[in-house]
Amino acid sequence: MLSSLARFSVRHRWLVIALWLLAVLGAGLAARSSGGEFSNDLTLSDSDSQAAYDTLRERYPDMSGDGMQVVIHNDGDVTSPEVKKAVADSLTEVRGTDGVAAAQSPYGPGPAMVSEDGRTAMATVRFEERAKDVPAESVEAAQEAFAPVRDTGAQVEFGGAVLQTESGPSGSEAIGLAAAVLVLLVAFGSVFAMVVPLVTALFALVLGLSAVHLAAGLTTIGTSGPVVAAMIGLGVGIDYALLVVTRHREAMRAGHAPAESIPLALSTAGRSVLVAGATVIVAILSLYLIGIPFVSALGLASALTVAATLLAAVTLLPALLAVFGDRLDRFRVRRLRFDHGSGRASGWHRWTAHIQRHPWPYLLASTVTLVALALPLFSLRLGTADDGSAPEDTTQRRAYELVTDDFGPGWTGPLVVTADFGGDGSPTEVREQAAGLRTELEKTAGVAEVRPPQLDESGTTALYTVVPEGSPDEESTEELVHRLRDDVLPGAVEDTEGAEAHVGGSTATAIDLADRLGREMGWFMTFVVGLSFLLLTVEFRSLVVPLKAAVMNLLSVGAAYGVVVAVFQWGWGAGLLGAEPGPVESFAPIMLFAVLFGLSMDYEVFLLSRVREEYLRTGDTGGSVRDGIAATARVITAAASVMVVVFGSFQLNDQRVVNLFGFGLAVAIAIDATLVRLVLVPSVMAVLGRAAWWMPRPLQRLLPRLPGEAADKGRQPAGGTAGDTAGGTAGDTAGYERPAGAGTPGGANGTPGGQPPHRAPEDGRVPGKRP
Known part of the structure; x- marks a missing residue:
């Protein structure tokens, strides 16, 4: 199926590109005309805070909406007649604003809200609806009504749940792209080869974000939704395209014309991408099972961008590769070197062989390191950061500091x-x-x-x-609510x-959200791990490899959680990231888990598909791991580097939740692509040997085959059940349909494609072929 789709895109390359341009422009225009706004819906059914809200709505309709604090500060006297008159006039205007239910003066009637030193006062504006349903125009009108107070020389700041800032571009996306360009240039050594993944990812990102804006008109998506979606979409978009382009270049180097190598790349690396991307989407959409609209909507936004990247990877990417053809490696910025298959041992071969000779020390050392990094996780405290974590130049932060200093921190919530x-x-x-x-x-x-x-x-x-x-x-406030x-x-x-x-109240609602997510996290993680285990079992026709992958992924995610807790909760180095210590955002761990487990599947499938490909061809467990790592280590390192720099660039965003999410993703990907893939995987595979590919024969027959899986064929490794079928891996078709004289998939020399063991030219060219 993927090969056929790739051939269609190659034959009709300009039509495919034109359709993508129309789709991107049409979706963008539709999003501008019909897209919704982003707001945070913290509604929790069957919670005590929701029961309190229901009581307010029934018994105190004027108090059932969310409020806005208006903090008035005057270095002289905030109770002076001039200031009091301006405040009274402003409150009168506010009460006539659409959507405002009530406005309470800081001077009474009722208890006064004036600080002991007489320099700060706090008025309250109550809206008719909860924050997610309050129109932005109503909030802006209420704020503008206090202009006369500012005219007296007093400082006026605003805080409260209704002040939700929509996350637009912050410049971090451009910085992430610039860093990705440098990484891709180093990885590919060619300008054209660098451009293709970037263009594919950008097209997919624009289409995905337009879909997110359209979805916001149908459901409530949190203010951090578009930024988190952009972060994930940009990272995986470049990542997926990079994997396919790398396999395409390998096939061209083996002697295939672009029209042949592009379908081959899609049927191998493209299938790995589909499996990994589908796992990400299913894992993220599984957040709907938790029943929390706020978290589910964030997952929907991310899933839409990932879906767009998958669509681009199997349609737009082949068309772009066909446009460049055999000119893909033109405009080189450095000489290319291809170690795998050149007849000489690469650095990755030597590294893997070294670990295989000493598997237990590396296995124990890497495991201890991951466990040590995960230790802070045991002090994890979920919650929602208050306005004290808002950027210093925002009115919410200034209002928070004034209230904290003059009334006490409890008055901020x-x-x-x-x-x-x-x-x-x-x-x-x-x-x-x-x-x-x-x-x-x-x-x-x-x-x-x-x-x-x-x-x-x-x-x-x-x-x-x-x-x-x-x-x-x-934490004392959380304990008070429970008490x-x-x-x-x-x-x-x-x-x-x-x-x-x-x-x-908003504080109790945030605590209820953290408690609910804490209770649901265990079974949700079990569901995602089980889903990944089943997919890998079908993909690799093995029980041990999926089990190994699940355990290693849990270790790497746990290590990333530990680092996040140390930085964002304990405050270790938080100042370097511009973050304020506080609780870990309650939805972040469960979202991170869903995304990271899917992303780690990407590298797992890509690496082990090559390992299994070599194992089915040679039956050599140690050699297959060395060859698989040598063939994929460079591209996995490059792909991980792209993700790390893209996710890391979002530290420049001014939302703490985005900083936390980007940091957690960057740390997890770095750990997974280095310590796990390059140390833990080869050491574990060396210890397991043939047992890694064990599968009971009855279960082998019962397992379904994924679409596009090859039929039984090829060489069965001696003594192994894993070789009962040569199908079932993303690399089954990697034994290229060779041109005459190019060798067979199982060449006697043991090199991919059966190439003769000659020393390849330094620039990677095949003799007799154009560069």
Whole structure:
């Protein structure tokens, strides 16, 4: 199937390129006209914070929407008549703004919100809807209404859940591309060969992001969604194209014309790419099983860009390769060297052979290193960073610092407690119960202040503003929320029939999100690992290789988690990345796991397909590992380098969650492509020997075959069940259909394609062929 698709793209190259141009332009125009906006939907069904919100919506409709803090600071006196009049005029204008439910003055009626030194005041604007549904125009209008306050010389800053910044291009994408250009030039040594993966990835990225914008009009996608999607799409787009282009160049060097080598590359490396990409998409979309809309939507955005890269890899990429033809290696920036198949031992051969002679020391050393890097994971604390982690030049950060300094950190994210005392008590009894609960709340450890309760119109429900001693992302605040729910509130309402109490607000919602994801993480990871195991079992017709891959992937992901915890939670070197220490974003580990397990499948399939290809041809377990690593190490290193620089460039983004995600991906890919693929894999394969390819014969017959898998053929390694079929790997067709005199797939000299063991020219040219 892939070969046929590649031949179509080669024959109709200009038509394919034109269709891609039309698709990109059409999708871009559609996204501009019909695309939605990005906002964070932290709705959690069956959670205590959602129950509190439902109570607010039913009993306090004016309080059910999300709010915006308006922080007014004056080095003189914020209670001066001039400032107070300007604030009053602004609040009057705000109350008439569409979408605003209420606006509370810092001067009363009710408890005043003026600092003890009289220099800072805090007003609250309450919107009719939750943050995800509040129009940006309503927020902007409410902010502009406070211009008269600024005219008095006072400083006005804004904070709160409604201030969600949409993530557009930050310059990090351009820097990542520039770094990728340098890596590809070093890897390929040719300008044209470097251009093809970049153009393919850019076309796919534009199409994928347009699809993300269109999807945002149908479902709520978080503000970090487009940046995370761009990060993953750009990285895997270049990565997948690089793998295919490398295999295409190998086939041309073996004597094939471009019209032959392109289908061969798609049927081998292209199949590896499809398996890896499909695993990424399925793993990411599996986030929907968790039932958290915010996390699922982020996964959808990433899956759309990965799908676009796969489509480009099997259609646009062959067409571009056909356009360049045998001129792909023109405009060289350095002389090319091809060690694999040249009849001499490469550095990768020598390295792998060295590890195979001493497998146990390298196996133990690499395992201990990975476990040591993973140790910080045991102190992982999930949460959502507050505005104290926002960029310093934002109004949210300035508002946070003013409130923290003059009112206390708890006021940056107060808790909302609702208590329904039932309908049987008299108004006097309800007021007494409400006052008693306030006293209990004030005595609770971790509570800094409790505002007087507000009773609803029916007089049966009380609403409290509970101010923690710590900031929203501190562990003490999380402990306070659990203490209120588990100990304080049940004791306060348990003697009243029909009574119930809940803890809500944005801070409690973030804690509920972290708790839910923490509970779901175990089974989700089990699902992804199981899915990867099944796919690799079908792909490699082995039980041991998939098990080995699962264990090694868990070790590498765990090591990446540990480094993320050390930097972003403990603060080790966080300043170098411009990040603030705090909890690890609650959805980051589960998203990272879904993406990384799929990406590691990419290298696993690409490497072990070549190893199995050599093993089925020669039956030599040690030699097949050496040849497989020698054939793939350079391209895997180049592909990983591209991903690392692309993901690392997103450290320049001003969103902490994007910094964390990019850093985690870069570290994980670096660990996987170096310590795992180049040390752990050869040492484990040396220890396993033929056992790596063991598969019970009954299960061998029951396993399905993936589309495009070759029929049984070829040489069966002596004594092994793994060789019962020569099909089932991405490399089964790698024994090229040779031109006359080019040799057979199983040449006697043991080199790919049966080439004679002559020393290849230094520039990699085949004698008699044009460069």
